[in-house]
Amino acid sequence: MLHVSKEDIMNQFLKENKFLLFVTVLFTVVSSLSYVFIAIVLQKILDIAVIGDKKGFLTTMIFSLFYFLFIGIFAYLQELCSKRFICNALRSVRTKTFEGIERRSTEDFEKYQTSEYLSFITNDVKLLEDNYLIPLLEILQYTIVFIASLAVMIYFSLIITVCVIFAVLLMFIVPGVFGGIMAKRQEAYSEKLADFTGHVKDLLSGFEVIKSYGMKRYALSRFEKSSIQTINAKYSVDKTAAANDALSMLLAVFLQVVVIFLSAYFIMTGRVTPGVLLGMTQASGNLANPLLMILGSIPKLKSVKPIIKRLKNLSEYQERRFIGKTAPSLNKKISIDHLKFSYDSSRNVIDGLSLNIEQGKKYALVGRSGCGKSTLIRLITGCYSKYEGTIRYDDTDLGDLDLRKITELSSVIHQNIYMFNESIYHNICLHQEFTDHQLEEALEASGSAGFISQMADGLSHIAGENGANLSGGQKQRIAVARALIRHKPFLILDEGTSAVDMQTAYDIETRLLKLKGLTLVTITHNMNADIFKMYDEIIYMEDGRISEQGSFQELMEANKRFRDFFELKK
Numbered sequence: 001m002l003h004v005s006k007e008d009i010m011n012q013f014l015k016e017n018k019f020l021l022f023v024t025v026l027f028t029v030v031s032s033l034s035y036v037f038i039a040i041v042l043q044k045i046l047d048i049a050v051i052g053d054k055k056g057f058l059t060t061m062i063f064s065l066f067y068f069l070f071i072g073i074f075a076y077l078q079e080l081c082s083k084r085f086i087c088n089a090l091r092s093v094r095t096k097t098f099e100g101i102e103r104r105s106t107e108d109f110e111k112y113q114t115s116e117y118l119s120f121i122t123n124d125v126k127l128l129e130d131n132y133l134i135p136l137l138e139i140l141q142y143t144i145v146f147i148a149s150l151a152v153m154i155y156f157s158l159i160i161t162v163c164v165i166f167a168v169l170l171m172f173i174v175p176g177v178f179g180g181i182m183a184k185r186q187e188a189y190s191e192k193l194a195d196f197t198g199h200v201k202d203l204l205s206g207f208e209v210i211k212s213y214g215m216k217r218y219a220l221s222r223f224e225k226s227s228i229q230t231i232n233a234k235y236s237v238d239k240t241a242a243a244n245d246a247l248s249m250l251l252a253v254f255l256q257v258v259v260i261f262l263s264a265y266f267i268m269t270g271r272v273t274p275g276v277l278l279g280m281t282q283a284s285g286n287l288a289n290p291l292l293m294i295l296g297s298i299p300k301l302k303s304v305k306p307i308i309k310r311l312k313n314l315s316e317y318q319e320r321r322f323i324g325k326t327a328p329s330l331n332k333k334i335s336i337d338h339l340k341f342s343y344d345s346s347r348n349v350i351d352g353l354s355l356n357i358e359q360g361k362k363y364a365l366v367g368r369s370g371c372g373k374s375t376l377i378r379l380i381t382g383c384y385s386k387y388e389g390t391i392r393y394d395d396t397d398l399g400d401l402d403l404r405k406i407t408e409l410s411s412v413i414h415q416n417i418y419m420f421n422e423s424i425y426h427n428i429c430l431h432q433e434f435t436d437h438q439l440e441e442a443l444e445a446s447g448s449a450g451f452i453s454q455m456a457d458g459l460s461h462i463a464g465e466n467g468a469n470l471s472g473g474q475k476q477r478i479a480v481a482r483a484l485i486r487h488k489p490f491l492i493l494d495e496g497t498s499a500v501d502m503q504t505a506y507d508i509e510t511r512l513l514k515l516k517g518l519t520l521v522t523i524t525h526n527m528n529a530d531i532f533k534m535y536d537e538i539i540y541m542e543d544g545r546i547s548e549q550g551s552f553q554e555l556m557e558a559n560k561r562f563r564d565f566f567e568l569k570k
């Protein structure tokens, strides 16, 4: 039988939907019982017909009409409740899984690709419906039908029932044989589905590259390859299910044959009436078919166990680090001491770096591509927890801080800005309330006001999927406005002006550099002496360390590594 830990998401859901569960079970019981008792009605009709009782025949006919109406109504009510129950369960599992995914820390989020998350929320939840929820309700229904049919058969003839039970026992070997195999194959299928979603997402996202570089054949062959692998994995599950169903069906037919021959023999010996044969055949069908369904469903329940486990892990995710209660402050400085970090333990991307970022000062962080600038920023903002050395906000260690509060203190503007497929207004405000004055200020300071006023629909202009309706520069200016409107004291531009022209970059950075009290770190590849001169300090990074630090003038006069880098890049 299925063993699922008590805390799993399905059990939680069952607790939350007790009433609906009760009503579903109630209608299932009434509907199943009424269905089983058709056997007695059939037995009565045949026996009345055999003895030629016309009055009895008429009464039974009228009773049967009402009886069948009753069966129909309850079958409908049962279906209705079951469907509601499944819908509620799917909604609950989806929401809890999504909430869990949203709770993940950046480093844990990066363990899966977005396409895999997509697959968990869509494909896995569908598998849960088909292989757990529907079979679970079927098992409930068919167990009642099975027990009631057994009772009806005992009522007809104890001796035939005892013989039938031996045949029934044979049928129990089926789930044991197929359950384990199906579980493994179902998990493999789920993994292939996630892979397939990943390939499709990648190919659709790369639509423009595929078009302009004539990669249609490659795209089609990659799609086909993954599609075939997914279909093969599905077929592998289906093959086991087919063997399971065929063996169960064979045993069910054997069961009915046993019933018919035994009943016929007892009619000959005068122990039962012909009506009993009819009733017995009907009842044993209600015994065999439900058992068939139950035996077919148990392997399905087992097969979905790894998927339930994964959804449970996703939905119950709890951050293990950065769960301190202290809110960070930035009144003095962020101090970094002997920081070491590696993504894959093969090489330290940050290699013993020490740095002080003082409140209110403006820093330009420069260095060759891949020297670790973005990684450093991600470490400072609490994206990764597995580092050596210390990072302190004023006097508090990053590990003792409440991570959510760090995001309240700082904004990072990345090179690749994400735009929601909503209006520019919502992409700036992100569904928070700001006054018109705050909005205007942010639009001006970011240089967005100009291009927005030229758009026919202004702030209502829809950004498109990931900002497809906007230029790179427009997206960056919106991202700057998004950060500035929140007046956070610590702003990081991770190549946040790389998509705008020199003049606009100059304008945006000049505005930011003038903001008193704002601590600013700008990662830039833009070697502009006029802009560099406005920064308090240039931090020059090489191979995960800081090799030079000082004002632009100081570093140029020192005539060392930064100067070489600057002259070369210029």
Ligand SMILES: Nc1ncnc2c1ncn2[C@@H]1O[C@H](COP(=O)(O)OP(=O)(O)OP(=O)(O)O)[C@@H](O)[C@H]1O
Pocket: 343, 344, 349, 367, 368, 369, 370, 371, 372, 373, 374, 375, 376
């Ligand atoms: N998520 C990741 N997993 C594994 N390695 C990574 C990851 N992100 C970055 N790296 C590697 O770490 C090194 C530093 O990358 P990082 O992005 O910090 O450099 P950078 O100085 O910001 O580069 P650029 O100026 O090109 O943006 C690079 O060698 C990069 O390949």
